[in-house]
Amino acid sequence: MNKFKILSVAFLASVSVTQAQDINQAKKAIDAEQFENAKSTLKSIIKTNPAEGTAFFLLGNVYLIQNIADSAKMTxxxxxxxxxxxxxxxxxxxxIDLDNGDVVAAKAKFELAKKEMRKKDFEEYVYIARAYMNASKPDYKSAIQTLNLAKERSGQEAQVQLALGDAFYGEKNQNEAYAAYRNAFQADNSMIRAxxxxxxxxxxxxxxxxAVTAYNDVIAISPNYGPIYRELAETYYYWAANVPGRYDQYIKEALSYYEKYMALxxxxxxxxxRHADFLILAKDYKALEVEANKMKEIDAVNPRIYRYLGYSAYENGNVDLAIKSLNDFIANPSNKVIAQDYLYLGLAKIKKGTSADGATINPALFNEGVASIKKAVEMEEYIANDLNEVATKLYGQKMYKEAAALLExxxxxxxxxxxxxxNFYLGTSIYFANANVTADQKPDFVALQxxxxxxxxxxxxxxxTQDAYIYRARVNGLLEKPAMMIQYYEEFIKVVTANGxxxxxxxxxxxxxxxxxNTxxxxxxxxxxxxxxxxxxLAIDPANKFATESLKSLK
Structure with missing residues (x-):
C-alpha cells in the first residue's frame, strides 16, 4: 500500500510537470503569435485537466486577441x-469590463484576483497591467502603477520589465521604454520579443x-520568430510612405515580409x-480581393469578410458589389462599424452615381454618398485626408458643386x-459653380460666403499663395462687396510684386x-x-481695349 502511494505521488508529480511544460509551450506559442497552435495546446490541457485555471485564462486571452469576445467571456x-x-x-x-467601459467592475475583479496572491507572486500584477494596456481604450498610467507593485516584489523579472517597456512605449516615453526592454533581455536572453x-x-x-538593422540582429538569434517579420513589414510600409521615391520598392518588401510572417x-x-488589414494599409487591393475570397471559403458568414470584399470591390472597379457588401456589413447591429466602412460606402455610391466623364450624375445617389462620407469624418477626422483625390477628380471634370460638397x-x-x-479647391470650386450663372439666376450667396x-x-x-487673393477678390465681386473685392485685388498685386x-x-x-x-x-x-x-x-498690354476706352471716357 505504501509503495502504491509513493507511485501515485510520483505519477501526479510527473503529470504536474508535463502540464507546466504544456502551459509554457502555449505561452511561447502566444508570444510567437501562433494563436491556433496555442489554442490547440490549451484546449488539450483543459480537456485532460479541467482543474488548471491558467489554461482557461490563457485561452480566453487568445480569444480576446482574435476579437472573439463571447468565447473569451465563456472561457x-x-x-x-x-x-x-x-x-x-x-x-x-x-x-472585458474595460472593453465595455465599466472601469469600476474591472477594478473589483482585479481586486478579487489580488486577494489570492501570495507574498512573492507578481504575475497577477503583470496580467492586470496587460489588461489595462490591451483594453479597447488603453490605460497606460494604471498599467505602470500596477507594474510598480510587481517591481517591489520582483523588479528584475524579465516579464515585469517587458511589460514596463510596453507601458512606457504606450505612454510615448521612449527612454524608459528602451531601458525596460534592455533590462528584460539582459534578465532573460531567450526573451526575443524584448x-x-x-x-x-x-x-x-x-x-x-x-530599425531594420536591429530586426536583423534578432533574426540572427531566432530566424523563425514570426513577429519580427511582421515588424519588418510594418517598418517597410512606413518607410515607403515617408520616401515616395522608393514607395514601390519598399511596399514590395513589406508585403514579402508579411507573407513570411503568415507562414511562420x-x-x-x-x-x-490581420493580413487583410495590412493589405489595406499597403493598398494592394488585388491581393485583398484574393484574401477575402479565401476567407469566405473558410467562414462564409463571418461579417468582417464583407468589409474586405467591399473595400477590394470598390478599388477594383466593382461598385455594385462594394455597395452590397458594405451595406450588408453596416446593417448588422452586432458588427463594430468603423469610419472607413462609411468612407468606402460613400465613395462607392458617388462613383456609381457619376458617369466616367462626369457629364451625368444621379443626385440622389451622390447625396447618399456624401452623407456616408460625412458620417465617416465625424467618426474619425483623419478620413478627411482621403477626400482630396476624389474631390479634385470631380473638380477636373468641372463638377464644381459636387467637388465642393466633398471639400466642405x-x-x-x-x-x-x-x-x-x-481650402483652395473649395473656394475656387464654389466660385466656378457661381461665376457663370444665367441672368435669371442669382449666385448662391451662402455658398460664396x-x-x-x-x-x-x-x-x-x-x-x-497669390491665387488665393485673386480668387477671393472674384468671390467678393460675386458677393457684391466691391470694397472687399478691391482690397483683395490690391493684396494680390502686393504679393505678386514681392515674388519678384x-x-x-x-x-x-x-x-x-x-x-x-482694370477692376x-x-x-x-x-x-x-x-x-x-x-x-x-497699358504698360503690360498697350492694346488693351478696356483700359484704352476707359481712359478716353475719363478725359
Whole structure:
C-alpha cells in the first residue's frame, strides 16, 4: 500500500510537470503569435485537466486577441470553477469590463484576483497591467502603477520589465521604454520579443535603417520568430510612405515580409484578417480581393469578410458589389462599424452615381454618398485626408458643386495634411459653380460666403499663395462687396510684386494683373487713381481695349 502511494505521488508529480511544460509551450506559442497552435495546446490541457485555471485564462486571452469576445467571456467564466489558479480568470473578465467601459467592475475583479496572491507572486500584477494596456481604450498610467507593485516584489523579472517597456512605449516615453526592454533581455536572453521591441522603438522614431538593422540582429538569434517579420513589414510600409521615391520598392518588401510572417504563424481566419488589414494599409487591393475570397471559403458568414470584399470591390472597379457588401456589413447591429466602412460606402455610391466623364450624375445617389462620407469624418477626422483625390477628380471634370460638397467635409479637419489645398479647391470650386450663372439666376450667396472663408483660411496658412487673393477678390465681386473685392485685388498685386521679376514676367500672372488693375480702376471714384491703374494695364498690354476706352471716357 505504501509503495502504491509513493507511485501515485510520483505519477501526479510527473503529470504536474508535463502540464507546466504544456502551459509554457502555449505561452511561447502566444508570444510567437501562433494563436491556433496555442489554442490547440490549451484546449488539450483543459480537456485532460479541467482543474488548471491558467489554461482557461490563457485561452480566453487568445480569444480576446482574435476579437472573439463571447468565447473569451465563456472561457474565463468556466475557468472560475477550476481548482488551481481560478482567480486569474477574474483578470480576463476585468479586461472585458474595460472593453465595455465599466472601469469600476474591472477594478473589483482585479481586486478579487489580488486577494489570492501570495507574498512573492507578481504575475497577477503583470496580467492586470496587460489588461489595462490591451483594453479597447488603453490605460497606460494604471498599467505602470500596477507594474510598480510587481517591481517591489520582483523588479528584475524579465516579464515585469517587458511589460514596463510596453507601458512606457504606450505612454510615448521612449527612454524608459528602451531601458525596460534592455533590462528584460539582459534578465532573460531567450526573451526575443524584448530585443525586437528595441527595433520597434527605432521604427517609431522613423529611424528605419537602424530599425531594420536591429530586426536583423534578432533574426540572427531566432530566424523563425514570426513577429519580427511582421515588424519588418510594418517598418517597410512606413518607410515607403515617408520616401515616395522608393514607395514601390519598399511596399514590395513589406508585403514579402508579411507573407513570411503568415507562414511562420498560421493561416487561420483571424490571421488572414490581420493580413487583410495590412493589405489595406499597403493598398494592394488585388491581393485583398484574393484574401477575402479565401476567407469566405473558410467562414462564409463571418461579417468582417464583407468589409474586405467591399473595400477590394470598390478599388477594383466593382461598385455594385462594394455597395452590397458594405451595406450588408453596416446593417448588422452586432458588427463594430468603423469610419472607413462609411468612407468606402460613400465613395462607392458617388462613383456609381457619376458617369466616367462626369457629364451625368444621379443626385440622389451622390447625396447618399456624401452623407456616408460625412458620417465617416465625424467618426474619425483623419478620413478627411482621403477626400482630396476624389474631390479634385470631380473638380477636373468641372463638377464644381459636387467637388465642393466633398471639400466642405474635408476642411472640417484643420489637422488634415491636405487642409490648405482643400481650402483652395473649395473656394475656387464654389466660385466656378457661381461665376457663370444665367441672368435669371442669382449666385448662391451662402455658398460664396463659405468660399470666402475657405480662401481666408488658405491666406492665413500660406500668405504668399497669390491665387488665393485673386480668387477671393472674384468671390467678393460675386458677393457684391466691391470694397472687399478691391482690397483683395490690391493684396494680390502686393504679393505678386514681392515674388519678384520672374513671377511678374509670366504670361498667366500678367493676365491676372491686368484683371486686378482694370477692376480696381473701374470701381474707383478717384479719377487720378483710376488713370494710374489703367496706365499700369497699358504698360503690360498697350492694346488693351478696356483700359484704352476707359481712359478716353475719363478725359
Amino acid at each position: 474565463y467564466q468556466n475557468g472560475l470553477t477550476a481548482k488551481d489558479h481560478a482567480h486569474l480568470n477574474q483578470i480576463g473578465l476585468g479586461q 530585443k525586437m521591441q528595441l527595433g520597434v522603438l527605432l521604427k517609431g522614431a522613423k529611424a528605419y535603417t537602424e 504563424t498560421d493561416y487561420s481566419l483571424a490571421s488572414r484578417m 467635409i474635408a476642411v472640417t479637419n484643420v489637422e488634415s495634411k491636405n487642409y490648405l489645398i482643400d 463659405k468660399a470666402d472663408t475657405a480662401l481666408g483660411n488658405l491666406i492665413t496658412g500660406s500668405p504668399t 521679376a520672374e513671377e511678374l514676367a509670366k504670361s498667366s500672372t500678367k493676365a491676372k494683373l491686368i484683371e486686378a488693375y 480696381i480702376a473701374a470701381n474707383s471714384s478717384d479719377t487720378v487713381k483710376a488713370k494710374e491703374y489703367f496706365a499700369k494695364t
